[in-house]
Amino acid sequence: MGRRYFLDKDIVKDKNNNIYVVLTNYNPPGYIFAYLKYYYSGKGLWKGYDRVFKYYGVKNLLEITQEFQYEPCYGVKYPILSLSNIKNHYKPDEKILEIINKSHNTDLEIIMLEILSKIKLNLRIGIGGSLLLGINHEKSDIDFIIYGKKSILDFINNFDGFEEDKDWIYETAQNYSLPLDLVKKIYTKKTRGTYKNIKYSFLFVDDIPWKYCEMTCEKVGKIEVEGIIENEGAKSLVYPSTGLLHTSNLTYKIISYEGIFNYIIYEGGNVKVRGMLMKCNDENVIIIGDREVGGYIKPTL
Incomplete structure (x- = not known):
């Protein structure tokens, strides 16, 4: 079962x-x-x-x-x-096994299997989106899902990606009202690109259920601050992604509900952060993606 x-x-x-x-x-x-x-x-x-x-x-x-x-x-x-x-x-992790074990695959499934064959890593992986549901069309995206901290880090450290997805860069800049140069800085072919004119994405999921209501939060107000962001390993790539922001006088926990910023959190470095400051279990937390203030993470160097 x-x-x-x-x-x-x-x-x-x-x-x-x-x-x-x-x-x-x-x-x-x-x-x-x-x-x-x-x-x-x-x-x-x-x-x-x-x-x-x-x-x-x-x-x-x-x-x-x-x-x-x-x-x-x-x-x-x-x-x-x-x-x-x-x-x-x-369940994405069950569907991918079904596709791998089929005697005959669709054209899109063959492309999916080709991509898998080029990764050459032992990963716990699934397939999401329309392929998971069986409602895909010939130009559907291929959404891979990688499970577990070890698989996530093995993948991100060993896979360089294929062709750039220029459409994603321009659409993301427009959708989030962000400067094009910023979106180019936070984009990586590792997690989103094209292969044989088919768009792919790699998404990351912790394979362990989390405890509901593990922390309680209270809103403080909008904040904009600069500092150095430090990743928290695979936790910086799953959703919501987390990191630590070290400023001249305080350290903040960053929690981003906007998935486009997960790789910049993982990469770390000098950034400007805008979001909602919250007090969560006596910890200073900046939420990116709050409905009132939105927010962003911008590299500053």
């Missing part, structure tokens, strides 16, 4: 056949944190499905029409789905 617990990047279908993506490794009793990504119209490009969540980012997530619930531990609202409304649970 496969795992029954939910991890970040798992996908679920509700009883109305709407499709959601799980957001976290921690989930309260009775429901999960997940955002609505597809609904079935019969006319959509994804075998009749249409995308609801077309552009990533917290500001776009907040515009989705679905149920949100305020979580007092974290002081924010999360998109949720009740466990009683879940019809199917799709």
Whole structure:
């Protein structure tokens, strides 16, 4: 029997056949944190499905029409789905084995297998997105998911990527209202690019469920500060990504809910950070992706 617990990047279908993506490794009793990504119209490009969540980012997530619930531990609202409304649970780590063991593969699956063959690392890996659901079209992206701290670090330290995804750079600059030069600095082919004109991404997930409500947070206010960021190993690459910001007089915990900044947190160095300052278990925490202030991490050198 496969795992029954939910991890970040798992996908679920509700009883109305709407499709959601799980957001976290921690989930309260009775429901999960997940955002609505597809609904079935019969006319959509994804075998009749249409995308609801077309552009990533917290500001776009907040515009989705679905149920949100305020979580007092974290002081924010999360998109949720009740466990009683879940019809199917799709697991990326199980789907990739199914594709590898098939006797005949689709063209997109063959490209996926080619990419895997070129990585040449012993990784715990899964396949997400439309391939996981079986609703992909011929130009769908290939979304790989790497599980576990050792696999994540082995991958990031040994894989250089393929061709640059120029579309992602320009679309991200526009979507997040960020300067193009900044997006180019935080971009890496290691995690997002193209191979034989097919777009790929590598996403990272801790393979261990986290404890719900492990910390409690209270908002202090907007902050903008410069310092040196230090990564926390694989924790800087999973979602939400974390790091430590050392300034001249204080050290802050950085928690980014905007996935585009995870690699710059991992790389470390001199940065300017803008976000929401929070007090979490008596620790100074800067949240990137707060609904009120947004935020960013900019390299300064």
